[in-house]
Amino acid sequence: MDIEKKTEQNIYNEEYYRSHCGPIPYKRDSYWINCFGNIADNIVRAFAPRKAFDAGCAIGLLVECLWDRGVETHGRDVSSYALEQARPDIRPYLEEGSIAEPINEKFDFISCIEVFEHLEDATARKAIAQIAASTSRVLFSSTPVDFDEPTHVNVRPSLYWLELWADAGFAPNITHDAGYLAPHAYVLERSEEGRSYRDLVSFADRIRHRLALASLGTQCVELREELSRTRAACETQNAVLKSQSDEMALERKVLQKETLDMRHKIKIINREKEKLLYDLNKFRGDYHHQETKMSELRENLERSNRERDLHQAHHAAVVNSTVWKATSKVLAFPPLAAPRSRRLMRRGARFVRSLRALQLRGGPKGFRERLRLLSSSAFFDSKWYLGRYPDVAMSGLDPAIHYARFGYLENRTPHPEFDVERYRFIHPAADGTPGEIFFEALRNDTVKDGIPPRSGTELSASRRLFLAPSNPALNQVLETAHDIVERRFPDLTPLAVYASPGVKRRITVVTDSIGRESLYGGVGTALLFSALAANRLGADLRIVTRSQESSADPLTALFAGSGVSWEGNVEILYSPKGFEVEGHNVPVSEHDLFVTTSWWTTRSTLQAVGARKVIQFIQEDERMFYPMGDEFLRCSEVFSTNGTLKIVNSNILLDHFRRSGVLEDAIAFEPSFPSELYYCDVEKETAAKQKKKFFFYARPHNYRNLYYRGLEVICACIERGILNPDEWDFYFAGHGTGAISLPRNTQSITPGVMTWPEYAGFIREMDLGLSLMYTPHPSYPPLDLAASGCVVVTNKCGIKTNLDKYSENIICADPDLESLVSATREALALSADIDEKQRRYARNGLARNWTESMAPALDRLESWVRV
DSSP: OGGGGGGGGOOOHHHHHHHSSSSSOOSHHHHHHHHHHHHHHHHHHHHOOOEEETTTTTHHHHHHHHHHHOOEEEEESHHHHOOOHHHTTTTTEEEEEETSSSSOSOOSSSEEEEEEGGGGGGHHHHHHHHHHHHHEEEEEEEOOSSOOTTTOOOOOOHHHHHHHHHHHHHHEEOOOOTTOTTOEEEEEOOOSSOOOOHHHHHHHHHHHHHHHHHHHHHHHHHHHHHHHHHHHHHHHHHHHHHHHHHHHHHHHHHHHHHHHHHHHHHHHHHHHHHHHHHHHHHHHHHHHHHHHHHHHHHHHHHHHHHHHHHHHHHHHHTTTTTHHHHHHHTTHHHHHHHHHHHHHHHHHHHHHHHHHHHHHHHHHHHHHHHHHHHTTTTTTTTTHHHHOOOOHHTOOOOOHHHHHITTTTEEEEEETTHHHHHHHHTTTTOOOOHHHHHHHHHHHHHHGGGGGOOOOOOOOOOGOOOTTTTTTEEEEEOHHHHHHHHHHOOGSSSHHHHEOOTTOEEEEEEOOOSGGGGGGGGHHHHHHHHHHHHHHHHEEEEEEESSOOOSSSHHHHHHHHHOOOOOEEEEEEEESSSSSSSSOOOOOTOOEEEEEEEEHHHHHHHHHGGGGGGGEEOOOGGGGGGGGTTHHHHHHHTOSSSSSSEESSHHHHHHHHHTTOOTTTOOOOBOOOOOTSOOOHHHHHHHSSOOOOEEEOTTTGGGGOOOHHHHHHHHHHHTSSSSTTTEEEEEEEEETTTOOOEEEEEEBBBOOOOOHHHHHHHHHHSSSSEOOOSSSSOOOHHHHHTTTTEEEEOOTTTTTTTTTTTTTTTTEOOOSSSOOOOOOOHHHHHHHHHHHHHHHHHHHBOOOOHHHHHHHHHHHHHHHHOO
């Protein structure tokens, strides 16, 4: 028995229409009225029927909507409950019954929407016959996929129904898209054409594709909903994590403040301790000096007593002698002499004493020498001498003459900072009065040895040199040899670490900075390698900066733009160079590994953790940065260190090192340029534009970039008409550069600091480039430009003579001016030949995936760690 006839079971009741017609209950509401209104609009717009019939009309919504649009419409349904829900003015046009029963009138248009799957197959065939007898056009839909609904007893593929309709004389209308009703809906019309099996199969395939697209659309909607829910959950979780992070940041600030307070207190205690030690040593020195002086005074006193006794005995002998008594009257003559005679006698005595003094002090010739020494020396301060001794100023004498004749005999001070005791400490052979020692220092040009260092020279608190107890007068501090070396090489200060056992392995990148301007090229590559290494070894990732504090914000764009996946957190510590700057000590476990990005970070890390924990990430021959000297020596020592894992950026650079006899055990990788960022913009190549763009890698503070030679090349090309400023804009990209004036009244353009994606977009806009690097490494900008379809000129250096293995659009030339100008002319011609440039671009040998290009280095790392 057909289901529609089981009225006594009341299958199509209120519960059915509420729960069996999809996620939204089927009733007269705005949703379903709008839905059937849209169907009615499409029917009227496409076919303009005057009289229509809805077979299986349910609650009569389509009948209602067609009446509202001026179409006389009737309907039939098996459910009395459904017909009772119709709008009152529509009910007279609705009848209860099966659509397999005869339809007694003719209609322009009959719709049968999702009915046949509810009918037994024989009933469905009868219904097709009745509908075919009553109209020449049918809007038909019956689900081919919904087998779950209990009332669907006759779910068939679309081809099955098409064949039945074809047998009844109907063919699908291939020009009308009934997707407004359902993906599997279609319009059938009475026709002799389009009813062949091949035509029906083709139309069924179209319906199948519609269903697939609809399924994908449904999945997309579900995924969007799931994404919205996930995003909301993530936002909630992020809010919780942010709250926890804020709390931890607050606790960290409190701990940092307490740590700083403790360090400050420790410094105060250390300073007090040093002062006490200094005072103790000074007291010991004073005490020893006083004991020595007392001993000398006792000896002098005993000697004086002996001499006194001898003089007294001699005096008594003379006074009691016969000669003395006989001549005593004559000896009393001078006091009785006339005043004029007495004056002459006193002048004679002074003259004799003066002769004696001149004899002892070097005579008139010694005065002239002393005056000459004072006049030619910067260590005798005349103004200070007059201010120090007002009596000299009142005398009217020249201060140099006064000191040379009188002041040095009177032990006056010639210089505000000259310390006789300090000079004696440095020159133990110096002897004489303070004035005589000062003139000796002038003769030997060693006055500075008696002047203490300026107080502005700050020494490490742990490296103070105190006076020996026997020299308490030298109340100054000397800079130590360790301080001098440390001040000369602050970058080589050992990384401050402490043991933290039992912690999960970490890959720690030691670098100067990870600011946005630092992530291009070398530092960014080291971070990508470290993230891949951490993924490979199951380790955490940590970054230690030495020059400035940094945040993890730039890393997101770096990892996303390079195609490297890193989903974990990144710990960032600031551990500055030197002992006097506040920062973090770095915890180190037994499994930690350190990736160093320069020779100086390598050296400072080696002093802290040893070679077996250090991965030297070498991206340039840094020895070439320095003249032959201390820096060159120390850099060479780092490259020769045994036990570290050495990873070199590019095979050409590794070949250069091996030819110089170093890094024999290193492994190289080739840099990668992901095609998501670096690609040729074909539309840009063919689009008309006012001016082309010239790229110059301009870094005036990095001498290896040959900035000034590059300026000469650009100026020569403009002046010789190779590059016309009316056709070209000149972009100068690089840290430390600014806009400058160029020949023919043109000016360079400076793009400023960019993120990595912004930089890649900027590179894609360039038409011609000049990027110089006076080292064996090819450097990144020429490769960036070539990876983006641009022609670029660079210079040769050592074994770097040809870069065709990367791209034939990179033109290498000798670094002399004429060779580079000629190469720029060649590059300009190639840039204009778009077809040839594209052919060369298609032959590029540049790596495009970091994971693949780093794989050999990561394999070496794994074996190195196991060993």
